[in-house]
Amino acid sequence: MSNDVELNPGPFFQFGHLNARSLNRDDKFDEISELVKEDGFDVFAVIETWLNDRVPNDCLQIPGYNPIIRLDRHQKMGGGVAFFTANSVVVKRRLDLKLTAVEFLWIEFRIKHFDILCGVCYRLTMTAFPLIISLSTFSWFLTKFVSFPNNTSLLCWEILMLITMLQIHQGIVR
Numbered sequence: 001m002s003n004d005v006e007l008n009p010g011p012f013f014q015f016g017h018l019n020a021r022s023l024n025r026d027d028k029f030d031e032i033s034e035l036v037k038e039d040g041f042d043v044f045a046v047i048e049t050w051l052n053d054r055v056p057n058d059c060l061q062i063p064g065y066n067p068i069i070r071l072d073r074h075q076k077m078g079g080g081v082a083f084f085t086a087n088s089v090v091v092k093r094r095l096d097l098k099l100t101a102v103e104f105l106w107i108e109f110r111i112k113h114f115d116i117l118c119g120v121c122y123r124l125t126m127t128a129f130p131l132i133i134s135l136s137t138f139s140w141f142l143t144k145f146v147s148f149p150n151n152t153s154l155l156c157w158e159i160l161m162l163i164t165m166l167q168i169h170q171g172i173v174r
Contacts, residue, residue, distance in 0.1 A: 013042040013043065013111045013116075014041045015042065015118075016036070016043075016044040017044070017047075018032065018044070019046075020049055021048045021050070022049070023049045023051060023082075024050055033062045037062060040086075041084070041086070042085065042089055042111065043107075043118060044084040045118070046081065046082045046083075046120075048122060049081065049082045051082070052073075053072070053074075062084055064087055065086055066086070066091060068084060069083045070082035070105070071104075079103055079122050081104075082105070082120075083107055083120065085107070090110060091108070091109045092107065093105075093107055094107060094108050103121060103122040104121045105119065105121075106119045107119075
């Protein structure tokens with residue numbers, strides 16, 4: 001047997017996702033912080049952060065984690081997306097993948113020799129952001145992803161968004 005094989009490598013990495021419905025409210029941030037630390041997430045995505053410029057990043061610091069990476073909604077209350085990443089993860093925000101029509105936040109990091117591109121999106125209501133626009137946005141992103149510089153790259157993004165969009169389109173979710 002070759003020495004480059006791990007007999008029981010365990011999980012590749014721990015990824016979590018949560019709709020917070022406001023990190024500002026009550027003890028919500030403290031609860032999420034405990035969840036992230038206890039479960040040892042490498043990357044944790046949050047939607048509906050409800051953050052704005054009045055909430056500084058240092059108020060949202062989780063011990064053992066890099067500073068929060070966030071995209072706030074500025075026009076009105078609600079929305080917003082963010083990532084918490086463990087200190088062991090070297091992460092880079094991908095501003096080149098930013099879309100102005102939707103709250104979409106992208107980060108890039110490397111785990112176990114794999115470059116991973118990870119995105120989190122808060123989807124507006126279907127009346128404001130129709131399915132066809134969602135799918136064309138995804139197609140635009142795929143053209144960007146194809147040019148990602150490493151053949152061993154993985155794509156990790158909020159698949160729940162696509163499932164929800166398809167369910168709404170099929171009338172399963174309202």
